[in-house]
Amino acid sequence: MNIHWLEVTIAAIVVAVVLARALSRGAGWLSWQFWRGAMIASGFTMTAILLLLSFMTVEEARPGAGRIPPWTVINHEIGLKWDVERQWQVPVVGEETGFFGRVWEPDEAEALVSKGKMTIQARNCMECHTLLGNGAYYAPDLTRAWHDPWWDSRIKPIVGAETREEAMMRWLMNPPQYPQGARRMPNLNLTEEEARSVVAFLKWMAAIDTNGFPPHFGLTYEQR
Amino acid sequence: MSTTQTRPKLFESQKLAQWYFIVAIALFGLQLTFGLIAAYQQLNPEFWLEVAPFMTNRTLHVNTLVVWLLVGLVGGVYWFLPQEVGREVVGIKAAKIIWWVIVAGVLVLAGIYLFVQYGPGEPSTLWLIMEGREYLEAPRWVDFALVLWVAIFLFNVLATTVASRRVTGTLLVLIFDLVALGALYSAGMHYSINLTMDQFLWWWVVHLWVEATWEVLVGVLMAWSLMYLLGTPRKVVETWLFIEVALVFGTGILGLGHHYFWIGTPEYWLGLGGFFSALEPLPLVAMVVHALYDAGGHRLMAVNKPAVFWLIAQAFGNFIGAGVWGFMQTLPQINMYSHGTQLAAAHGHLAFFGAYLSTVLMLAYIVAQNSRARITIPLNSRWWKWAAGLMILGIVGITGAFTISGFTQTLIERAEGGSTWAAFIRAYTHPWYTSTLGWRYLFGWIMVIGYLVLVFDLWTIGKRALSTVKATVTAAGGHDD
Amino acid sequence: MIDAKAPIEMVRTLMVLEFIFAMLPGIYGVLYILGQMTQRRWLTIAGWGFALAQLGVTGLMLRTGYLEPFWARLVVVIAVAYVIMPPAMWRLAKAIYRANVS
Numbered sequence: 131m132n133i134h135w136l137e138v139t140i141a142a143i144v145v146a147v148v149l150a151r152a153l154s155r156g157a158g159w160l161s162w163q164f165w166r167g168a169m170i171a172s173g174f175t176m177t178a179i180l181l182l183l184s185f186m187t188v189e190e191a192r193p194g195a196g197r198i199p200p201w202t203v204i205n206h207e208i209g210l211k212w213d214v215e216r217q218w219q220v221p222v223v224g225e226e227t228g229f230f231g232r233v234w235e236p237d238e239a240e241a242l243v244s245k246g247k248m249t250i251q252a253r254n255c256m257e258c259h260t261l262l263g264n265g266a267y268y269a270p271d272l273t274r275a276w277h278d279p280w281w282d283s284r285i286k287p288i289v290g291a292e293t294r295e296e297a298m299m300r301w302l303m304n305p306p307q308y309p310q311g312a313r314r315m316p317n318l319n320l321t322e323e324e325a326r327s328v329v330a331f332l333k334w335m336a337a338i339d340t341n342g343f344p345p346h347f348g349l350t351y352e353q354r
Numbered sequence: 355m356s357t358t359q360t361r362p363k364l365f366e367s368q369k370l371a372q373w374y375f376i377v378a379i380a381l382f383g384l385q386l387t388f389g390l391i392a393a394y395q396q397l398n399p400e401f402w403l404e405v406a407p408f409m410t411n412r413t414l415h416v417n418t419l420v421v422w423l424l425v426g427l428v429g430g431v432y433w434f435l436p437q438e439v440g441r442e443v444v445g446i447k448a449a450k451i452i453w454w455v456i457v458a459g460v461l462v463l464a465g466i467y468l469f470v471q472y473g474p475g476e477p478s479t480l481w482l483i484m485e486g487r488e489y490l491e492a493p494r495w496v497d498f499a500l501v502l503w504v505a506i507f508l509f510n511v512l513a514t515t516v517a518s519r520r521v522t523g524t525l526l527v528l529i530f531d532l533v534a535l536g537a538l539y540s541a542g543m544h545y546s547i548n549l550t551m552d553q554f555l556w557w558w559v560v561h562l563w564v565e566a567t568w569e570v571l572v573g574v575l576m577a578w579s580l581m582y583l584l585g586t587p588r589k590v591v592e593t594w595l596f597i598e599v600a601l602v603f604g605t606g607i608l609g610l611g612h613h614y615f616w617i618g619t620p621e622y623w624l625g626l627g628g629f630f631s632a633l634e635p636l637p638l639v640a641m642v643v644h645a646l647y648d649a650g651g652h653r654l655m656a657v658n659k660p661a662v663f664w665l666i667a668q669a670f671g672n673f674i675g676a677g678v679w680g681f682m683q684t685l686p687q688i689n690m691y692s693h694g695t696q697l698a699a700a701h702g703h704l705a706f707f708g709a710y711l712s713t714v715l716m717l718a719y720i721v722a723q724n725s726r727a728r729i730t731i732p733l734n735s736r737w738w739k740w741a742a743g744l745m746i747l748g749i750v751g752i753t754g755a756f757t758i759s760g761f762t763q764t765l766i767e768r769a770e771g772g773s774t775w776a777a778f779i780r781a782y783t784h785p786w787y788t789s790t791l792g793w794r795y796l797f798g799w800i801m802v803i804g805y806l807v808l809v810f811d812l813w814t815i816g817k818r819a820l821s822t823v824k825a826t827v828t829a830a831g832g833h834d835d
Numbered sequence: 836m837i838d839a840k841a842p843i844e845m846v847r848t849l850m851v852l853e854f855i856f857a858m859l860p861g862i863y864g865v866l867y868i869l870g871q872m873t874q875r876r877w878l879t880i881a882g883w884g885f886a887l888a889q890l891g892v893t894g895l896m897l898r899t900g901y902l903e904p905f906w907a908r909l910v911v912v913i914a915v916a917y918v919i920m921p922p923a924m925w926r927l928a929k930a931i932y933r934a935n936v937s
Contacts, residue, residue, distance in 0.1 A: 134622065134625075135622040135623075135624070135625030135626040135629070136625065136905070138622070138626055139608075139625070139626060139629055139630070142608060146604060150600075159927075160926065160927060160930035160931075161930070161934070162589065162592065162593040162596060162931065162934070162935075165593055165596035165597045165600055166523070166596045168596070168597075168600035168604075169527075169596045169597075169599045169600040169603070171600075172600045172601075172603045172604035172607075173530075173599070173600075173603045173607075176603055176604060176607035176608050177603075177607060179608065180607055180608060180610065183622075183626075184554075186620075187554065187614070187619050187620060187623075188551065188554070190619070190620050191548065191550045191551055191554065191618060191619060192548075193548055197550075197618050197619075197620070198548060198550055198618055201547075216621075218690075240547065243547060244547040245475055246475075247547050247549065247552075248475045248476065248477070248479075248480065248545070249474075249475030250475075250486065251475075251479075251480060251484070251485060251486035251487060251545075252472055252473050252474060252475045252476065252479040252480065252483070252484055252486060253472045253475070253484075253486065254409050254413060254471070254472055254484050254486040254491060255409075255486065256486060256487060256488045257408070257409035257410075257412050257413050257486070257488070257491070258407075258408055258409045258412075260694040261549060261553075262549065262550075262553060262616055262617045262618065263616055263617075263693040263694030264488060264553060264617070264694065265488050265694070266408075266409070266412055266488070267694065267695060267696045267698070267699060267760075267763070268396070268408050268409075268412070269778075270774075270775050270778040271694050271773060271778075274773070275775075278774050278775050279774060279776075280774070280775045280776060306403075310775065310779065311779045311782075311783070312399050312783070313399045313782070314399065314400075314403065316403055316404070316407045316409075318472065321474075324474070324475045327475065335549055338549070338550065338618040339618060340616045340617065340618055341615060341616055341621055341624065342616075342690060343615070343616035343690055343693060344690075344693075344694070344768060344772075344773035345690050345691060345768060345769075345773070345842065346772050346773075346842075347772055347773050347774070348772050348773075348774055349772045350770065350771055350772050350777075351769070351770045351771075351842070351843065353772070587935050587936055589931075589934075589935035590931050590932060590935050590936065593931045593935070594931070597927065625905065625909075628906075628909065629909055629913075632909070632910075632913045633913060633916060635857060635860070635917075636916060636917070636920060639860055639861065639864050639917065639920050639921065639924070640920065640924050642861065642864055642865060643864055643868050643920075643921060643924040643925065643928065644924070644928065646865065646868050646869065646872070647868060647872065647925075647928045650868075650869075650872045650873075651872075651932075670861075673861050674858075674861065677857060677861070678854065678857040678858050678861065680857075681853060681854075681856070681857035682850060682853045682854040682857055683850070683853070684853075685849070685853060685906065685910075687845070687849060687901060687902065687906065688846060688849050688850055688853065691842065691846045692846070692850070761850070764846055764850070765843055765846060765847065768842075768846075769842040769843045769845075769846045770842075770843055
């Protein structure tokens with residue numbers, strides 16, 4: 131169902147005002163009866179619309195429904211391409227190339243990504259980093275961290291890894307050993323299993339359609 | 355020229371409120387301490403990196419913030435409720451018990467944050483040690499304790515209203531608001547692998563708390579405070595309350611959409627959220643007008659000068675911190691670049707100070723005035739002005755520092771740099787950014803000094819006047835009654 | 836939404852304009868109300884000056900060309916709402932007090 135925000139907005143305001151007048155039995159806007167009616171009307175109208183839109187959003191936000199990738203996206207090559215119509219970058223899913231040397235079954239992929247999310251919560255990563263822009267601002271945003279050029283250009287050689295996921299996993303297991311600036315990430319004692327799952331989660335998150343956030347990822351002003 | 359009068363006997367609920375405010379102000383001090391440490395760590399990133407890294411201090415800073423403000427607001431209700439209905443609060447014993455459970459729980463939680471910090475990537479960690487979602491870092495057992503606390507609080511308000519057979523418009527608004535507030539908290543009590551759903555529901559708690567239900571709670575407390583401080587008639591404050599709730603809910607409920615721009619939710623949230631979010635300052639303009647009208651009408655003659663100051667400060671601070679700093683980054687065209695930068699921190703600091711800290715301090719002064727053996731009218735001192743001035747100077751400096759560093763991040767990391775790891779480092783090492791760190795730390799200290807003066811003032815205000823009056827009266831041979 | 840080459844200028848310009856856009860109704864509201872309450876006409880006129888300034892800033896935002904038609908219209912609607920707010924609140928305040936204070 132294609133919703134246009136303008137129609138929803140106008141509907142919300144019109145319904146709220148009509149309801150307010152009905153509840154106040156025609157009392158003018160300068161009376162307390164009108165505002166008591168307006169309070170009830172706006173509360174209920176806006177809540178009802180929010181609930182309706184929420185049901186629709188939940189449907190569209192299911193993994194595999196289009197905007198949110200299925201868990202098995204971790205098996206694929208992923209990238210970002212410029213969408214001319216929407217005027218921002220959108221994720222693209224490519225060939226199935228495997229992850230950590232193998233193809234993960236759907237339930238395995240789900241378990242791995244879940245372990246990654248649980249680890250990210252258990253280690254309180256949001257207290258330095260942002261995920262989809264939400265969190266703390268002491269460390270980089272991780273939305274598209276999977277695509278960061280430094281994994282290939284800097285980290286792979288230092289940690290001695292063959293693949294990007296291997297590089298990410300090894301780095302995460304002892305970040306202060308390979309500092310990349312004055313602010314060092316502390317060692318959070320990740321096990322190998324946890325580190326692998328965090329990388330899986332980061333890869334999955336990098337394939338979410340975020341309406342273009344962060345803008346022009348990976349491209350400096352000159353490169354656009 | 356001040357007079358004193360005998361203080362009427364306090365209700366048990368009001369004695370409980372006194373404890374609430376003592377703990378609230380103490381937690382405020384803890385919040386400032388951890389904020390200062392976190393600010394210092396930005397200057398010296400190696401400081402305590404092994405024992406208590408930035409993430410630990412920020413967790414404590416943010417959690418003590420939420421707890422002390424909520425405790426202050428709930429304490430305000432416990433203070434005014436028995437006066438509103440003319441009888442003791444029903445279930446006050448249960449309220450007292452759960453209060454000390456919560457205090458103990460908060461102390462245990464602070465200990466866990468500081469000394470345990472995190473756990474393995476297992477469900478048990480999320481239940482016992484760390485849930486790790488911003489503002490909702492607390493493990494699940496804390497969530498249940500909070501739900502119990504809010505449930506008992508709601509029971510107190512509901513049962514007392516029913517028992518008194520006196521339902522005012524203010525009480526009705528309060529009851530509906532508390533039901534919503536409590537229910538919304540449960541929206542955050544879940545684990546979801548899908549980050550989009552996680553954040554979708556997370557914002558139901560965070561946004562619909564601070565930009566809806568908490569605003570209404572403040573509206574209720576303001577109504578009671580206006581009646582007490584300025585003698586504003588009930589019908590007037592209740593009409594204002596209705597107006598404010600209508601506008602806050604009318605703009606804030608769908609304004610929730612301004613958190614749904616970039617989290618993987620559909621595009622219609624960009625227009626919807628942007629539109630209603632841009633209107634969210636409207637009720638705040640209304641509150642500024644309302645505060646000026648009520649205060650001006652009484653020529654600022656009030657029974658409690660510091661409380662009236664913080665009441666006015668609340669109206670302006672709320673508009674500027676939440677309204678202006680929020681609006682500045684709310685349109686999606688800008689927000690795409692400023693989202694996830696320190697501009698959010700700038701807005702957050704000033705908004706919380708303006709909207710909620712001011713409210714709790716207003717209430718604290720009302721409680722302080724009525725906690726002395728004799729009530730001084732009007733309540734006044736030299737020190738509250740210093741405390742207010744220093745704290746306001748502090749928060750303005752902190753906000754200014756965050757605004758500049760956030761602006762730098764927006765331009766360099768996002769607009770210019772492509773949001774990579776390299777771009778992030780370029781931004782935080784840029785002179786515009788690094789120059790703000792020292793200033794922010796300094797203004798943090800100014801806040802702390804203001805806080806210490808505040809504590810001194812809350813402890814002593816109204817007491818010295820008592821001894822002066824007593825001495826004068828006794829010397830003149832009069833009665834001390 | 837925005838041309839790939841525009842971002843830095845756009846961010847700088849629009850953010851500053853948005854800040855001013857949000858601040859002006861506050862100043863306008865305060866001056867207008869103070870003017871009405873103290874019966875000092877010059878305060879009210881100064882308030883109107885800030886309201887006019889806000890419409891001016893709205894015009895500037897539209898002139899940058901960074902806002903697509905939908906967003907341009909949205910900004911105009913919001914500006915109008917903020918201009919109406921203080922006089923509306925003043926009328927409301929007077930009516931409330933008249934009805935409820937003997």
